[in-house]
Amino acid sequence: ALIAPGSDNLLTTLYVVDPIWVNFSVSESDILKIKKEVQAKKLDWPKNMNFQVEAILSDGTVIPAEGYIDFANPALQQSTGTMLIRAILPNPKLQIYPGQFVRVIVKGATRPNAILVPQSAVQQGQQGIFVYVIQGGKAAVRPVTAGDWYQNNWIIEEGLAAGDIVIVEGVNKVQNHSPVTIQHLIPAPRSSP
Structure with a gap:
């Protein structure tokens, strides 16, 4: 027998790739900064904390499908000082692979009167x-x-x-106190498709 009963040997690993989980971390300093901005009314959360997540591959390719946050660890990781967050992204074209590194953009918060x-x-x-x-x-x-x-x-x-x-x-x-002339930019007309 290749594996005996009670053995810890791994035969195989299965991955779900569509949708795919994207794990990322937010630093403690960023969490504190965001919390202060929310308390000062400089930043508004979306209704029901409904954030969207966009992934960017290492070559700059933006994954067009937007995912959502489904889990945020309530505790900071002591070794890194970060909070682990998990997003679920649709991945029908298999553009993201398990173990691949991506950058994420979290959307949904707004800055009133920015x-x-x-x-x-x-x-x-x-x-x-x-x-x-x-x-x-x-x-x-x-x-x-x-x-x-x-x-x-x-x-x-x-x-x-x-x-x-x-x-x-x-x-x-431009130099301080130098006279200037205001020129309003007029957008070029759009061409027909």
Whole structure:
């Protein structure tokens, strides 16, 4: 006999690949930051904690099907200081394999009244992070506190208000108090399919 009764030898392993489980961790510092933002009303959870999860392969391929979180360990792992979370993603094309590493994007939380500024408009100087705004037809340095990135934008936490006009093009040519001309960008018409 190859295996005797009571033996711990493994004959085979079975995997479910569609849907597939994607396990990921969130650091304790990120958990605390998120908790503070929720308490300060800077971040809103989705109804029924219904988060969607998107996977990105190591080559940058985004898996178009969105999964959902089905488990979050209530305890932090002491060895890593992280919370284990599990998502279930549809995998009909078998793009994700067991044991494969992917990045995840968790969607569903919103930032009410968030101010987004293109990354190219946010500058770093001797006094810290700033943007140029237009005041009275002239450029003015405005110190800001930048938070997280969202796509190609910074989330500005402090320093800007709704209605402020931020210079987003030609920032490298701008100097404090220099006159500027506002040009409104008109989107190009869409071509017919």
